[in-house]
Amino acid sequence: MKEIWDNRMAFILASIGSAIGLGNIWRFPYIAYRYGGGAFLIPYLIALFTAGIPLLILEFTLGHKTENAAPLAFASYRKRWKWLGWFAVAVAFGIVCYYTVIMSWSFIYFFHSFSLSWGNIPEYFFNNMVLERSGSPLQLGGINILVLVFLVVTWMAIYYSIYNGVKTVGKVVYVTVILPWLILLIFIIRGITLPGAMTGLSYYLTPNFAALKDPVVWVNAYAQIFFTLSVGLGIMIAYSSYLPRKADLINNAFIIGFANCFTSFLAGIAVFSSLGFLAHQTGQDVANVVASGPGLAFVVYPTIINMLPFGNRVFGALFFMMLLTLGIDSAFSLVEAASKATIEQWKISRRTLNLFIAGTGILIGLIFTTRAGIYWLDIIDHYLCCYGLVIVGFLEAIFVGYFINTESFRSYMNEQSEIKAGRWWIFFVKIVVPVVLLGTLGYGAYQEFLTPYGGYPTSVLIVGFGFLLILTLVAIMLSKKERRL
Ligand code: PHE
Secondary structure (H helix, E strand, C coil): CCCCCCCHHHHHHHHHHHHCCHHHHHCHHHHHHHCCHHHHHHHHHHHHHHHHHHHHHHHHHHHHHHCCCHHHHHHCCCHHHHHHHHHHHHHHHHHHHHHHHHHHHHHHHHHHHCCCCCCCCHHHHHHHHHCCCCCCCCCCCCECHHHHHHHHHHHHHHHHHCCCCHHHHHHHHHHHHHHHHHHHHHHHHHHHCCCCHHHHHHHHHCCCHHHHHCHHHHHHHHHHHHHHCCCCCCHHHHHHHCCCCCCCHHHHHHHHHHHHHHHHHHHHHHHHHHHHHHHHHHCCCHHHHCCCHHHHHHHHHHHHHHHCCCCHHHHHHHHHHHHHHHHHHHHHHHHHHHHHHHHHHHCCCHHHHHHHHHHHHHHHHHHHHECCHHHHHHHHHHHHHHHHHHHHHHHHHHHHHHHCCHHHHHHHHHHHCCCCCCHHHHHHHHHHHHHHHHHHHHHHHHHHHHCCHHHCCHHHHHHHHHHHHHHHHHHHHHHHHHHHC
16 A cells, blocks of 8 residues: 555655755855855745755656656656666765764764863864864774764664654654754744844845855855755655645645745854854954854854853753754655665565665764764765755756656646646756756866865865765666666
C-alpha cells in the first residue's frame, strides 16, 4: 500500500522543517547585511518568485506525478536521466555527513550552557576546548571522541525520526518546526529590548539601493534562495511522492517558500538586535562584531549570552536547543531522500537500510570529527553547496523545460492546484532558472580561479573537488545498476 502523510499539515511542516535550518539563522542575516541591507530584500524576493518557488513547484510535481524519489522520478520520463536523481541524492547524503557534525557541536554546547563553561573567551573555548582544532587541514590529529559520541547521538535521533518513514516524520515535525519558532520569538523579544538593539537593526535593515547594481548581490540572492529552500537534493521530490492523489501542489509551494523566507527575515531581527547589544556593551562598531556560520553560533552568541542581564543559562540552553531542532528536520529530510530512493530500487527493509545509512554516515563523518574536521567541513560544504546543488537545479530545469512535455507537466500541476501556474512558470523554468544558475556557477568558478577558496592549499581543494567527482561517479554507477535489473 502506498505510504502517505497523515495530513496536509504534516507534509507542509516537514517541508518547512527541511527548508528552515541553520542557514536561516547564521547565513541569511549576514548575507542580507553584507549585500545591501534592507535593499537586499528586493533581489531576494525576486529570486524567491522567479527561481525558488518555480523549482519547488517543479520538484513537488515531479514527486507527486511519479510517486517516486528522485532517481526513479527522472527515470520514469527518461531512463538516461536517472543518474541525475542519484546525483541529487548522493549530494544530499554528502551534506548530511557534515551537517550532523555541526549538530554534534550544538549538543556539546547545549550541555555547556548550563554552566556557561565557555567562560570569558568563547573563541578560545570553541577552538581549543571543543574542537581541539589543529593548525591545518592536513594535520588530522586524531578523532575528537566527544564530537564522535554526539555524532552517534545525532544519528540515533535521525534514525528514530524516520523510523516509520513519513508516518513518524509527520509527528516529529510538529515539535521540530514549532519549537524553534517559539524560541526564535523569545530571542526576538529579548533582542529588541536590549540596549543597542536599534543600532544593530539599522545595520541589518538600512537599505543600500546602490548595491542592486552589483551582479554579485544578485548571485548571492539566488544562491541563498536555492540553498534555503532545500531544492536540488531530491528532498522535495521524495516528500511530495508521499502526498495523496489529491493535493494542492502550487499552493503548498507558496506556503513553504513564504514561511521559510519570513523566518529568515525574523531571524535577522533576533541576530542583529543582539549584535547591536554586543557592540553597545563592548563599545565597538556593529561592523566589527558581525559574524556568520559557526563563528556566529559558537563564538559570538556565547559572548552575547555572557553579557545578558539575567537568565544567561536559560538563554544559552534555549539557543542551542533552537539550533538542534532547526537542524534535525533538515538532516533527516536529507536522509529520507536517500532512503526512499534506495528502497525503491532494492526493496530492502527501511530499518535495515537506515541503520546502514547511519553507519555509513558516521564512518564518513569521522573525517569531520578529527582535529582538522572544521576545515574539511568548510571545504566539502563549499563544493557540495556551491556546485552540487546548483548543478542539480540547473539540470532539473533543463530536463523539465526541454526534455519532457513541459506543457503537459504544467497542466498536471494545474489540475492539482487552486492557484494555477500560468505561462510565467514555463518562462522561469526554461529561461530564468537555467540562466541564473549557470551565471551562479560561472561566477563561482571564476572566483575559484582568482583566489583559491578560503585560502586553502590547492592540494586540499583538489580533495574537496574530488569528493564531488566521486559522488558523480557513484551516481552514474547506481543508475547503470538498475538498467540491467
Ligand atoms: N535549507 C537549510 C538551511 O537553510 C539547509 C539545507 C540545505 C538543508 C540543503 C538540507 C539540505 O539551513
